[in-house]
């Protein structure tokens with residue numbers, strides 16, 4: 299096996315001469331003719347690197363098996379037993395994992411603050427969720443991990459948690475793995491934000507005993523947007539079982555360009571990853587120290603939170619500056635710096651191996667200036683409702699999703715059962731999910747979050763109306 303079978307095949311396909319009589323419709327004609335009316339914007343710009351897997355990097359019958367080989371090399375690199383590359387992000391990974399591992403009527407303990415894709419996976423799998431909640435830090439209002447002692451796994455076939463959380467806090471996966479494996483249950487971890495952890499010895503979820511793990515290669519590592527990997531370790535879930543879920547949710551026309559970027563990321567990590575991760579972890583540590591010297595700013599650390607924190611996540615808590623994370627983020631955006639997420643109290647920044655310490659230091663001084671320009675009297679924290687949800691569950695997500703629906707004003711829907719998700723995005727955790735009763739508090743929270751950020755995945759983009767269960771018979 300070569301070092302990079304998929305990437306090599308992608309390069310060979312790019313250099314190959316000939317004429318394609320198959321998809322993709324653009325025929326990979328980039329760079330071939332300057333007079334081509336499609337050339338300037340389309341062929342030579344936005345799709346200039348697009349090579350399909352089928353009839354591109356591999357032939358139509360996949361005789362080169364380049365994807366399979368690349369997936370095996372990824373699994374080996376992260377010390378897993380099996381891996382599948384995904385082009386639908388960790389969204390696809392979560393839906394695929396849930397649809398593979400659980401089934402209608404099977405109980406799964408699952409963190410209610412999971413990303414919307416995990417809630418979607420409950421609709422596709424039909425499993426019965428037993429909702430659990432992470433602990434919340436009393437001062438900073440952010441999740442600080444799911445605790446094994448808070449979970450009753452009796453009767454549950456699987457446990458689903460997210461680590462790192464959106465804010466960078468991590469769960470003690472070893473304790474959860476022990477809890478699950480004592481009764482031969484499956485631990486599924488959404489590690490969408492922690493792809494880099496798999497390349498830090500002993501830090502990734504598999505290293506702590508997780509059975510199925512999904513990571514976004516495009517988030518904490520350097521893959522094309524949409525790229526992710528779902529992987530298996532141990533024998534509780536068979537590769538063929540995970541494959542059912544992956545194939546159920548995958549396109550039949552995968553882009554070898556996107557897939558090869560996963561392999562190129564692995565190569566980069568194996569060549570230079572440890573040094574870059576060490577360099578940037580140090581830079582984040584320095585940035586946290588520097589930012590904490592700004593009056594009123596708290597940069598969250600392991601010590602402050604009492605739980606492990608992603609070494610590359612920079613999360614600030616700002617109420618005492620008098621301004622909000624959202625106002626700081628808006629000003630930074632005007633100045634060319636996009637941050638991962640912001641709400642009233644927090645500002646979250648993602649640092650990767652593609653950053654460098656000098657750029658990070660520049661962002662720190664920019665932040666200092668912006669905060670000073672917005673400084674006001676210290677205010678009380680206004681924690682995001684996202685992490686505080688206490689759902690009133692009436693029926694399974696699947697039963698609600700497939701029930702007959704009727705639309706009504708959200709304000710009038712208190713007491714009704716939702717068929718849909720209302721997700722402030724980011725972080726994409728539903729404030730209200732299918733099967734949950736609408737309450738006054740939830741209506742308030744949706745209104746407040748909608749003033750701060752985009753309210754996504756509800757059928758009415760204004761979030762003024764809602765589709766509720768009209769009757770629970772299947773549509």
Ligand SMILES: Cc1ncc(COP(=O)(O)O)c(C=O)c1O
Pocket residue numbers: 386387388389390392412413415460464488490491514524525526725726
């Ligand atoms: C915790 C978590 N899981 C899954 C996802 C979905 O990842 P992707 O955007 O790669 O589909 C996200 C997206 O932000 C997320 O925050």
